[in-house]
Amino acid sequence: MSRAVIYDTFGGPEVLDLREVPEPHVGSGKVRVRVAVVGLNPMDWVLSSVPEVAQQFGISLPSGFATDFAGTVDEVGEGVSGFAVGDRVYGAVTGRAAADFVVVDPAGADTLQHTPAEISDEVAATLAVAGMTASAALAAAGVKAGDTVLIGGAAGGVGVFAAQLAKLAGARVIGTASEGTFDFLRRFGVDPVTYGPGLKDRVGAIAPEGISAAADLFGTEAAEAALALGVPANRISTIAAPNPPEGVQATGGVNAHPEDLKRITDVIVAGDLTVPIAATFPIEQIRDAVQLQSGRGVHGKIVVTL
Template identity: 70%
Template sequence: MSRAVIYEAFGGPEVLQVREVPEPHAGPGEVRVRVTAAGLNPMDWGIAARPEVAAQFGITVPSGFGYDFAGVVDEIGTGAEGFAVGERVYGGALGRAAADFVVLATPGGPTESLWHTPEGIADEVAATLPVAGMTAAAALAAIDLRSGDTVLIGGAAGGVGVFAVQLAKLAGARVIGTASQSTFEFLRQFGTEPVAYGAGLADRVRALAPGGVTAATDLFGTETAETALALGVPPERISTIAAGPNPPVGVRPTGGFDASPDATARITDAILAGEITVPIAATFPIEKIRDAVTAQAERHVHGKIVVTL
């Protein structure tokens, strides 16, 4: 037997249970990963809490939990290629990551992915990369961010935001990030100029950047996208990742699945070069999954939350 986080009804953290389940094994064309860390994302608890969101991902209850993971390949099915027993890996498995074992096809299917973990990157860090790193890369690629831009990033202190602000700085942009006052010093360490979200955002941004904003990405809702439009940013230079069913007209909805194939390699190279820092706000053992999700859902953490196994 092995452990997995399971929920049998949609709801808050209280529906999550650590269960003993039959140990899975790799079949033909598959590999099994012994998971050591699972990174949490807003979409994880959004799927578990809201059946309409789960339906968009094809998930029904009972279901496993989580997407991002890192670990070690410990079983190879016949015909599986590209990986060997003992290799460290990280990736994504929709609704299955928070478990002792994850079985994936090689190459990955539409809702799963697997990459080799570079030497020098810890599993806890690797487990934060698939959703947040890929989504940040896609959000900036969608607006063709380039050197000399002044970019407004909404939700800059969140899990995706900490990657987006650093990738934007690496691209040569000036970065203004919306956040709560309590995260301002945290953001400044990444070269971001913080600005409080909420009523009056456009006026505060004008005061910071009287020369104007040239691009924007909204990583939470639509406030930043709507502010950017009001500031005269062309809609094709504004992206959103969580705008709901009715994003502002003309802006570019995107997500991690739109990221370029080399996005993860670019991010891990930047981490190894010291150009990107991955702040881990807290780690929780799998037995504390409810506490981990509660902390993540409060959206006041500085960086990523990781569950360890």
């Protein structure tokens, strides 16, 4: 037997249970990973609490939980190439990462990458969803050197990637956040601005020359402010926004380029991108971890250890 986080009904963190389940094993073309760390994302608790969204991702009850993981390969099925027992890996398996073992289809819909020796499992477990989503959001907005880009939700799990990647691309970054995160964002060269009513005027005050692009990683407030400031809709992106403004580029990690993860790990290894770990919880405290993740005040990523 092994352990996995399971929920039988949709709801808040209280529906998540750590249970004993039969130990999974590989079939042809599959790889089993002994999970060491799970990285949480806002989409994880959305999937476990909103049935309509879960259905869009093919999730039915009972279901496992979480997507991002890092660990070590401990079984390899027939026909698999590129992975061997003992390899350190990270990746994404929608709705089942929070478990002692995950069986991964590296040639299918799952994501599986080798973990560079210089990167810890804690950091590797944060990369697949947040890194790919940040890359996709910036690409959809066409962020490039010389831009002044507004990033909505800059202190969150995706925001810390997007802000740093935009800076590395040569853009000036203005990031929406709560005042308590301003010093945190300034560490990454971000000019912080409070979210909420009046955002357009506050952005205009700190960027009188205007902004040229925007990536909204939390709803549509930053996207709407960018439109009001004259940014063309095709240079504004949103992620997981239910009703983005007309013409704005709705995107997500699935739209990222396959090489983006390699580019992200390269800049982490080079010391040019930092992944801040906001909190670490043992798997037995998964409900507490998700409760914290579901708030807006998190600075960086939350990880869960097994």
